[in-house]
Amino acid sequence: MTENAIETFELEHAFDQEPVLRRLSIAVPQGSVYGLLGRNGSGKTSLIKMLLGVLRPQAGRCRVLGLDPRDDAVAIRSRVGYVPQECDFDPQMSVVETLRFLRSFYPSTWRDDVVEQLLDHFEVPRQPRITNLSGGHKARLSLVCALAFEPELLILDEPTAGLDAVVRRDFIEAIIEFMTQEERTVFFCSHLLNEVELLADRVAILEHGRLLIDSSVDALKQSLCRVTARFRAAPIRSRIPGLIACRQLGEHWQVAAWVDSESERDTFLEALASQGATEVRVGEADLESIFVDLVGSRNHG
DSSP states (O other): OOSEEEEEEEEEEEETTEEEEEEEEEEEETTOEEEEEEOTTSSHHHHHHHHTTSSOOSEEEEEETTBOHHHHHHHHHTTEEEEOSSOOOOTTSBHHHHHHHHHTTOTTTOOHHHHHHHHHHHTOOSSSBGGGSOHHHHHHHHHHHHHTTOOSEEEEESTTTTOOHHHHHHHHHHHHHHHTSTTOEEEEEOSOHHHHHHHOSEEEEEETTEEEEEEEHHHHHHTEEEEEEEOSSOOOGGGSTTEEEEEEETTEEEEEEEOSSHHHHHHHHHHHHHTTOEEEEEEOOOHHHHHIIIIIHHHHO
16 A cells, blocks of 8 residues: 555646746645635646546646556556546436446445445435436435445545535535544545635645645644735735735725744734734634635636
């Protein structure tokens, strides 16, 4: 068993000469929950396709469970559960027929008892054709199929997008249950950052195919300071150390900066005070606010 479930080494890829991944290097520890964040078009789905051997990188390489997807895509898929954003089941098959078809690809690892438990838990009907299932039931069935052979690694690409709160809760509970099994790993993309913060041990943030952040969630939250304050005049950004974002909200300004220590935090606050900051309120940074600060500042200045 490898130390990292996923490793990428300076991956590069472009479509029509438009880069989607730029020298991307990440490592996903075995047994962790790793969240991949980024705006639409930042390269998240392209990366997942490379990990599954569907798309070949134009430069660099990656390894999944110690295997190279370029040479071992079939072996990887036999050990990796995958839940795409949109289900691609045959719409004319029934649920039972779909499960029977997929079972043939996992003759030694498919668990009928696990399937029955998950179908009951998610209240997925057995007999209807896929075309007659609701979006929520299709998503639940996709997760059942991904977990049916007890994979070592679960890859999720926006699995709860467009689903209601009840279905999203079911997904979260199923993922947590999956993680109770020793050395299981989850790698997932989501726009719902409260879910990422709830589940992930570590996160990476992509922007235009580049890696902005790769950090544990706790360390990331502790290393950023967000302040709301009044200023007589617009703050001079060049005089604020570690500045990430500075935006006006009505009569107040929100300012965020990197602070790796208490002394750096003090220096940051002193810099604001020197520019006449009043009514200063230091807020707790959550993952959503950090994401907006990082990505929003790069798109809006």
